[in-house]
Amino acid sequence: MARFVMEFERPLADLEEKLAALANLDIASTPQLAAEIAELEREVERLRATLYSTLSPWEKVQVSRHPDRPKTVDYVAYLFDDVVELRGDRRFADDQAMYTALATLGGRRVVVIGHNKGHTTKENVARNFGSPHPEGFRKAERAMRLADRFGLPIVTFLDTAGASPGLEDEERGQAWAIADCLATLSAVRVPVVVVGIGEGGSGGALAIGFGDRLIMLEHAYYSVISPEMCALILHKDAARAPESAAALALTAEDLLRMGIADEVVPEPLGGAHREPETVAGEVGVRIATALDALSEEDSDGLLERRYERLRAIGEYNETD
């Protein structure tokens, strides 16, 4: 199967191809080949370092969508034990685009809620590419209520391009399902730790995307609208998405600056998919630290602070 190559990594991919071709040659018969390979390898690393030290917002969006990037279920597999997956919304269906489970992180019993993207096309078709239907949000809300009733902290993983915009999604109340998640999540009497691992697309991400801590991976994004859709509206041209991505202030760093995110988890050169276990390990440490700090607070204080946190977001001038 052909490797997935991001647009901006094309020069890197070309070098790596050359390198692979050289490696297939008989080194013993051409002594200078080894030196050439070593030089090329150094060049690849230099180029990668250069590319990743200056990633544009649009390039980060591409990294966040990389098919090899660790997904919700990968973090669950790396970090959690005793997993009991919670399936279905008890009203209509089990939406594969949303993952919910009882799980244990280093002895901490929690409820996990995450957008469920796959790595392969087959997985993604079954999971609607991680874009939940109303029943997916109702499944998430069911998990939130369960967490609330039994005092289990909630850990969410954001990775969606957005809520599914189909005919039946509308007819079954997509807006209602999302709004109910927002209302419920604002009022659960347990700590809520949110991790942006990939895409944070609009209302579909927000439905499980706010709480007491927001941890963002370095190349994850979170945005009010996709850069492509924004470009379509502003310029009637989706190809101008790079400009829109920059204008929307959607990177982890932007969110940290605006006081929406609390911390950013650095990614290895080339993105989280190059060292998924290392990244997952670090994410696990950050979640555990946040959970431990939040568990010190009583639930009234927790709720009050969550509300104040939300109310503090917004920029305007007030005159009287």
Add this chain to the structure above:
Amino acid sequence: MPINDWFKQREGRRYTVSTGSGTESLPDGVWRTCPECKRTLYQGEVERSLSVCPHCDHHFELIARDRIDALVDPGSFAEIDAGLVSSDPLRFSAGKPYASSLERACQTTGMDDAALTGTATIDGHPVVVGALDFRFIGASMGSVVGERIARAFERARTEQRGVVMIVASGGARMQEGMLSLMQMAQTAAAAERLSRAGLPYVSMLVNPTYGGVTASFAVLADVIFAEPGAMIGFAGPRLVEQTIRRSLPKGFQTAASLQSHGMIDEVVPRGESRSRVATVLGYLMPADRAVPAGADDTPALLPEGGEA
């Protein structure tokens, strides 16, 4: 994206502006064409019928202030939280600069942002009422709209009032990026707090209501009404059509279709909205804050001194 669809559809259309609102009043005597039945109407005639076409029942758009005036007891409205203005936090200049859109919207509407809120009574019931004005950047929700809506719910909770929101919106205001998206969570959280305080919230969805506003405070009401013909949804019709790659069924996302799908309680004509909202408030307002049924003119069912 809803905003896009709606701006497109709106090109070349005019707003109804009634006299008495203090904004850009059209002179009485202007003739206009009903977009639905295509009949020529006398502006004065349209206004006398709450901007509803007397021939086909088409509901013309109304500015926020007129919507509030049509709903609350005459003279009871007092604006709250005035003087909030967007600071263009992202210095958003892709496409049309946000600062100039804001300036233009302020000039044409005489408002400082898309939401107007205040205290009022409806048939004597104390409420905080809010309305969104579609002329102001598609009544999209940015920091100011979100702040006003949240404060409206908070004031109602503090003062033991009900909340009535008249909602039209293209969705979140993308020019404020994530600050705008987070207003969805903020307004939903404020509505949830009101709900937990045992106070009622009624929303009236009018044409058009889409995106992040539908998916937050608009549909969290205890009772949801909608105006006849209002288009309401999360994703705009064009996006849905592109997604499913076939044409949409007739009546898709209309108020009537939402009622039949169980998403709203009732399609209420503009002329009846005040009495319907008042009736609901009569049922849901806490006993110590409610106006007794028929307080004005109906004899009490219990004899004097009986328990009420």
